[in-house]
Amino acid sequence: MFLYGFMQRAFQASVLISLIAPMLGLFLILRRQSLMADTLSHVSLAGVALGLLLGYDPTWMNILVVVVVAGILEYLRKVYRTYSEISIAILMSGGMAVALVLMGLNDSGATVSIQQFLFGSIVTISVQQVWMLLVLTLLIIILYSVFRKAMYTLTFDEETAYTAGLPIQFMSVMFNILTGVTIALIMPIVGALLVSAILILPAAISIRLSKSFNGVIFIGIVVALFGMIMGLVGSYYLGTPPGATITLIYIAVFSVIAVFK
Amino acid sequence: MKDAMIQINNLNVYYSNKIALQDVNISIPSGKITGIIGPNGAGKSTLMKSMLGLIDYQGTVSFGRNKLEQVQKDIAYVEQRQDLDLTFPINVFDTVLLGTYPKLGLVKRPGKKEKQLAKEALETVDMQEYSDHQISELSGGQLQRVFIARAIAQQPEWFFLDEPFVGIDVVSEEVIIDVLKKLRDQGKSMVIVHHDLSKVTKYFDHLVMLNEEVIADGPVDQVFTKQYLGNIYGTGFVEALTGGVISD
Numbered sequence: 142m143f144l145y146g147f148m149q150r151a152f153q154a155s156v157l158i159s160l161i162a163p164m165l166g167l168f169l170i171l172r173r174q175s176l177m178a179d180t181l182s183h184v185s186l187a188g189v190a191l192g193l194l195l196g197y198d199p200t201w202m203n204i205l206v207v208v209v210v211a212g213i214l215e216y217l218r219k220v221y222r223t224y225s226e227i228s229i230a231i232l233m234s235g236g237m238a239v240a241l242v243l244m245g246l247n248d249s250g251a252t253v254s255i256q257q258f259l260f261g262s263i264v265t266i267s268v269q270q271v272w273m274l275l276v277l278t279l280l281i282i283i284l285y286s287v288f289r290k291a292m293y294t295l296t297f298d299e300e301t302a303y304t305a306g307l308p309i310q311f312m313s314v315m316f317n318i319l320t321g322v323t324i325a326l327i328m329p330i331v332g333a334l335l336v337s338a339i340l341i342l343p344a345a346i347s348i349r350l351s352k353s354f355n356g357v358i359f360i361g362i363v364v365a366l367f368g369m370i371m372g373l374v375g376s377y378y379l380g381t382p383p384g385a386t387i388t389l390i391y392i393a394v395f396s397v398i399a400v401f402k
Numbered sequence: 403m404k405d406a407m408i409q410i411n412n413l414n415v416y417y418s419n420k421i422a423l424q425d426v427n428i429s430i431p432s433g434k435i436t437g438i439i440g441p442n443g444a445g446k447s448t449l450m451k452s453m454l455g456l457i458d459y460q461g462t463v464s465f466g467r468n469k470l471e472q473v474q475k476d477i478a479y480v481e482q483r484q485d486l487d488l489t490f491p492i493n494v495f496d497t498v499l500l501g502t503y504p505k506l507g508l509v510k511r512p513g514k515k516e517k518q519l520a521k522e523a524l525e526t527v528d529m530q531e532y533s534d535h536q537i538s539e540l541s542g543g544q545l546q547r548v549f550i551a552r553a554i555a556q557q558p559e560w561f562f563l564d565e566p567f568v569g570i571d572v573v574s575e576e577v578i579i580d581v582l583k584k585l586r587d588q589g590k591s592m593v594i595v596h597h598d599l600s601k602v603t604k605y606f607d608h609l610v611m612l613n614e615e616v617i618a619d620g621p622v623d624q625v626f627t628k629q630y631l632g633n634i635y636g637t638g639f640v641e642a643l644t645g646g647v648i649s650d
Contacts, residue, residue, distance in 0.1 A: 171487070290503060297497075304455070304474065305474065305475065
């Protein structure tokens with residue numbers, strides 16, 4: 142199967158996603174924003190639909206839309222501080238609704254395309270996407286090593302981080318934007334409906350296995366590599382959608398660990 | 403910073419149009435342990451949070467000649483424990499090490515010096531043998547000592563503690579108040595939100611008595627009186643609340 146160019150690209154993308162998912166996923170979980178990934182993936186469907194309708198590259202349009210919404214999300218998080226899930230509900234349904242309306246307005250038969258974005262497709266991964274993912278991965282690794290300390294403080298104890306003079310607003314927005322860009326880039330591969338599983342599950346599994354922050358990230362990467370690669374192989378041989386196959390493997394791992402730990 | 407007192411002028415705080423604190427005009431001396439006391443809902447934490455810039459307020463708060471932003475790194479804040487995520491994957495030592503971060507800035511990593519500070523801070527509160535423990539494994543009192551150690555590791559001039567003695571064991575309470583008094587004797591300043599009136603004369607040098615507005619403020623022996631307490635709690639309750647430790 143490695144003879145196929147698309148499978149090579151799929152594996153390259155999987156390795157890159159496995160590196161970044163646990164880092165973002167752990168912060169998302171600890172910031173109580175697990176559902177933000179889901180929200181942004183619905184929103185990114187709207188981005189794709191807009192791109193297809195206007196005839197722009199859906200990837201770039203998608204990134205733009207998601208980045209804007211990630212900023213709005215931080216604003217809503219502040220407005221509805223006590224029940225922050227409201228912002229999730231508003232934007233998730235809003236994103237889906239916009240996507241559906243835009244698709245309805247588009248009568249050029251692009252619905253086939255949107256199917257790919259909903260469920261993901263490894264056949265569609267382009268060389269350009271792999272390169273973009275590589276740049277993003279490097280960026281996240283650099284940002285993680287530089288700002289890990291500050292981010293850690295912010296996540297553990299936002300009020301103390303604020304009183305200590307950290308730019309918490311700026312860091313929160315940057316984190317949301319980075320999450321948004323990641324989702325926009327991996328969404329076409331794993332599918333909008335399952336992006337959050339790919340981001341959250343490796344960290345959700347590893348947080349049960351390690352008590353230290355770095356330990357959680359490291360085990361998360363191992364879990365992610367296992368799930369992504371097994372999922373791709375499974376998806377290739379069984380002809381099943383990759384996102385769903387990977388998610389099922391994660392859930393199987395999660396269940397095994399939940400039983401024994 | 404050392405000799406700077408906190409000056410609060412015309413401070414008002416509203417929570418969705420309802421007034422939480424009204425026309426607060428006080429000064430809090432440096433080098434003393436100042437208690438902010440009052441009944442539930444009196445605005446004690448609100449006053450502390452507005453001094454720290456955590457909530458919006460009208461009025462001015464200054465630290466000597468400085469604004470909050472200029473002295474922020476010299477202020478350590480220990481919030482109420484219930485506001486924290488205790489399942490966070492972090493051990494006791496790393497929690498204390500967090501205290502050294504404000505002075506390190508955004509990107510610099512803690513080195514030998516910071517680790518030594520954290521170690522010493524843990525020893526100060528007698529928690530060194532718990533260094534590797536997960537914070538979720540600690541009792542309320544032990545956890546509070548760890549957070550005090552985090553504040554100490556920051557080497558601040560001011561300590562702001564919000565209800566530090568709630569839900570902790572007697573030993574921890576004694577360790578903490580002992581440490582705070584030693585720090586005060588070294589010239590540090592403390593502001594403590596507190597609601598248990600029986601310990602007021604033992605713990606504090608200076609008091610701010612609140613009930614949505616300032617009822618009285620000044621040295622403990624001058625303001626911790628039946629008259630002022632009666633104004634806040636109703637005269638019938640004063641004896642019971644203070645355990646009899648009170649001047650007229």
